[in-house]
Amino acid sequence: MALDPTSFPVEKKSLFVPPLLEVAEVFRSVLPHNFAEVNVSIVDSPDLSQAPFLLANKGLGGNPKLIEVGGPPFLLPLVNRQKVYDLRDVAKIAGSNPAFLIGAGAGPHPYIGVNCEGVINLNIENDAVDQKTRISKVDGADEHMVVQVLPNNETRIALLGNLYLSEGKPGKVIRVYAKRRTGDKNFIEALRNGIEKKYGDSKLVGIGGAFLIKEGKAKQHVMRDFSKEPINDDEGVNNWLKFYEMSAPLIAVGTFTSNGGGDLDLRVQHFHSFSTHGEAGHYHYDTTPDNVEYLGYFSVAEEIIRIDKPTNTHLFGRD
Template sequence: MAAVIRNPPVQSKALHSPPLDEVASVLSGGLKGNFAEVDVRVVPCPDLTKEPFTLACKGLGGSPRLVEVGGVPYLVPLVQRDRLYDLKDVGSWAEVEPAFVIGAGAGPWPYAGVNCEMMVNMEVAAGRVSNHTRIARVDPGDGSCVQEVLPDSETRCALLANLFCAQGTPGQVLQVICKKRTGADDFVSSIRKTLQSFYKDKAVGLGGTFLLKEGKAKQHVMPDFSTVPLNSDADVENWLRFFNMSAPLIAVGTLVSADPGLDLRVQHFHSFSHHGKGGHYHIDTEPDAAHYLGYFAVAEAVCRVDKPQVTHLIGRD
């Protein structure tokens, strides 16, 4: 059985942190190229512990950081099962206390018995864990998606994760509302590409949550680890299991407009639900019905944890 990696290497870099009003203005203009209705403004963060979001903390404030752990090269071409981490350590890696941690990753296969998706949603305060994290796996019998909530005692993740970490305090955030997708890009890509176009090589990172209020979304759930090498994006796509999942879906994750030399995954969101479905978000599949409500914070820095020494770009969609 693999042991959790203690004291992995951590690299930190400051990110470009423009004022929220500026980012709101940039997104207000850029997102109109992909959605018929766009409303972006700076607002006090609503209580995210309440429905529909049901997150572990009320807000996104307090030393906001992006934290990327491991990476896809630990999953493909073949899995490296020794890459196992304890998310109770995220606060110490990012120097944030208490630590509200949300995001997308690979779930703890030693707990699940198989490879699985992970929708991280927890608070670690004074060593105590309030864990609302969910995992989603493929049922080997009928191929369906099975979602479950992890107990407070299960705080491990495997292989890779893209996390937002902050103290979870109330404060000002970006509220992004988009309706009726008219372009080819998904909600996350639309935001990232808009920021990239405006800020060029300045790395601006956002973390937070969004709700697909109406419609459906293409999402994948990883099956158990492949026994044959996955050497291309086509190999990865054929291995994954895709589902058309119904709203409402609550997504958590991160995006960054540019990689500041840390081999980052530039966007990664997973969603969970209260109707038993969850997975890796790709795009809405009913564009006319698509209705997104998102709350995001601008990250001050990024922490790169256990960066793979041998890397590639396969499987990063």
């Protein structure tokens, strides 16, 4: 059972919405510090439902919002198994129909049977669901990765989620291309540091979208099943997670913000990726800097909706 949507607090806040051209210029100014080849432009969104992105709707436009649900304190030090949320309820809270949701979260452990990663990718229109979400889990004595697509009637996530919600309409987006990493920041970190420097703590800017790792490999984690012992720091988190090197092409979805939103207690960046060759997980960074190649499409959100913010919070487990 998912939580009754009337049983948890919801906060809504307007975001600062800079022009796409301004954000593109921020990205254009910072990426050359981290990549040898960079191209940033404003374009009409391609059809993201087609290969290579394979998303559940075509575009990123139409009342764009960031949604943050729950948070790491519901997972760590010990799991709160009651924190399960139905994305159909999230769409209603956001007042969006259609509701195209992409992003990073924990998958529905009541359905899968164990803790798992969720690469959220679904469209809800007039209560009809087109579910393209993948989950990945650690399985067996050899701890191999198992990936599966959720069915249309399974629309839950658990514990935490960072989602970009829109009506899936076509429109202008920021196209970001970067090749051959020369710095020490991952792709999203480089972009986020740019808007953090530009807008700082005074203006909360939220961005969501999708990027493709076209070439190369990436270090990504999949959560093992819930720990029976309390995990109280990042060292413990890293020992609990199972890390894999995953191969391109990888399609990543998620969000990032210019700051933590003060009392909103936001996770400032969070992306999960999936492939068509049986890999999916939480993106950390590429492991092949000499030949890595990224292509991303991003848009700026107008509002953030904070759902079921943990009362007792902490800062570990947010990498």
